[in-house]
Structure formats: C-alpha cells, structure tokens
Amino acid sequence: MHNKSFTRILLTGGEGKTSSRIAQLLDSQGYLIRRAGRSIPKPGDKKIGEHALFDWFDDSNHDELLKDVHAVYLVAPASMNPEEVMIPFIRRALDASIKRFVLLSSASIPENGPVFGAVHHYLRQHAPEWAVLRPSYFMQNFTNAGHGHGYSLRHSGLIYTAAGDGRVGFVDADDIAAVGFHALTDKEPHNRELIITGPESLTYDDVAKVIRSVTGLNAKHIRITPEQLTERHKASGLPESYAEYLAGMDVSIRLEGMEDHVTDTVLRVTGREPRSLEQFISLNKTWFSMDNQKAL
Secondary structure (H helix, E strand, O other): OOOHHHOEEEEEOOOOHHHHHHHHHHHHOOOEEEEEEOOOOOOOOOOOOEEEEOEOOEHHHHHHHOOOOOEEEEEOOOOOOOHHHHHHHHHHHHHOOOOEEEEEOOOOOOOOOOOOHHHHHHHHHHOOEEEEEEEOOEHHHHOOOOOHHHHHHHHHOEEEEOOOOOOEOOEOHHHHHHHHHHHHHOOOOOOEEEEEOOOOOEOHHHHHHHHHHHHOOOOEEEEOOHHHHHHHHHHOOOOHHHHHHHHHHHHHHHHHOOOOOOOOHHHHHHOOOOOOHHHHHHHOHHHHOHHHHHHO
8 A cells, every 4th residue: 555644544433443543544544544434533533634524425526535545444334225326336445556456345244245246346346456345244243332232231131133053253343444454555455355254153052051161141032933024124124124034134144154164364363362252252251241131
C-alpha cells in the first residue's frame, strides 16, 4: 500500500462489528479513515476517522465518498441481491482508480453463491487487488442484545436454532477485523478468499455448556423448526425472503455440515491464534450477569 499518512481507506458499514474494529486498527497505525454508514456520530462524540452518511440504495454522494480513497472495505446491505447496488458502486470505485477491495462475505457462501456470491465473483474478475473475507458465525451474536441469540440469552437464557447437532466454527469479530486489516493494508494483495474460523467447531449445545460453565447462567439450546425460526427472524424486522434464507442456513448446518470446519487463516495472516469461545465468554462474563438481565 501507499505511505500510511496519505492512504485513505473507506469503510462501509462504518459502525458495524467488523468495520468499527478495523477502524481502530487502522487508526493505531496512522492510516486515514473514512467511515460510511447510515448514521454519523453526534457532535461531541469522540469517534475515529472522518464520517459520512452512506446508503447503498442512494448513489447521490457515492462519487464524493470515493474521492481520494485508496482501498475500500465492502459490507453488504441486508438484501438477497446486494450485487444490484454493490457492483455499480465497485465500478465507480474502479473508474476512480481505486485498486484494492475487501468484501465481507460468509463461510457459508462461495463465489457465485447466493447473497454475496455475485459480488465475490465480480471482484475476482475485475479488481486489480482484492480479498473476500468468509468468516464463520460471529461469537458476538451471543453478546449482542440486538441479535436473536443475544436477546434470548439476556431475557431467558435460551438459544433458539434449527441447527440441531450441526457444528459451527464460531469466530470473534476481533479476529475477523485483524484479518481484514491485513487484507486492506499488506503490501502484497491477497487476491483470494479467506475462510475465517475460531479454533474449534462447536454445536449450539456446546455453546450453552460453555456459557453455563463460565458464567453460571443456566443457558440452554432450544431446537425449533425452520418455520419457527423464520417467524422469529421476521419478528425481529428481517424481510421474509432473508428470514427464510437464514433459517435455511441452519438446516444446511444440521444436514450438510456447512459450517463444520476450522481453518488456520487467523494464525497465518495475523501471526496469532484465534480466540476460543471460552476465552470470549470469559472476557464478556459480566454481560451475562443477572443484574444486567434485570436491567433490560
């Protein structure tokens, strides 16, 4: 990449789980950061980098957002067909002589697969420098009250899935961000997909056991049907097609072992081991405290 002090990196989804963490890493190394999202900090809030309003579905300021940018981190909107807005944006960036792109995708979604797959394919075909991050499920889902798992754990100690005994290589967003940082800044482009997992593959029964062991909360995994899970996703505000797709992923985890893998990506790219779920829950132990639950 260019000289750090003159290298501006655009982070879409600027306040999201991975973008916010990548921003901290970039800031610590002296990079210029432009964080683009649906909201900007209130005056007086101390936030890293410059901030700009951004909507994938409104391109009126996209050219301005891409001005003086050297690399772009792409976080898709919640849509079954994000390529309809993401590929035109990438074309604009290429026309603006931006060379490096890093896409946040999913371990469950290969190139040309649903949702992110078409964007993955476009980057491989057209971007001079690219990487596609394909992380497994985020550990933060269990400590975020805005996510279905986090909400139900806080309110009832329960985890609802249609995944049965299927296994998942849960990964900490800190580890995903560390890989993303390298993909954005390493001198040599990665030019490949990077499947990112934690150090072990676990069932949701295993997850509940870890939470019980570390926190004392009587966590339990409740097995429900895909139809019931779809309704839960819809109740949280997701469009029906996306809710059905997510429930279907649980079925694939149960029947096909779609997320049952462990990779060395975090160690290979960052030089350190990924965080285990037990370590993650220990670091966030107070989140599961009864006092916090009663406060909600």
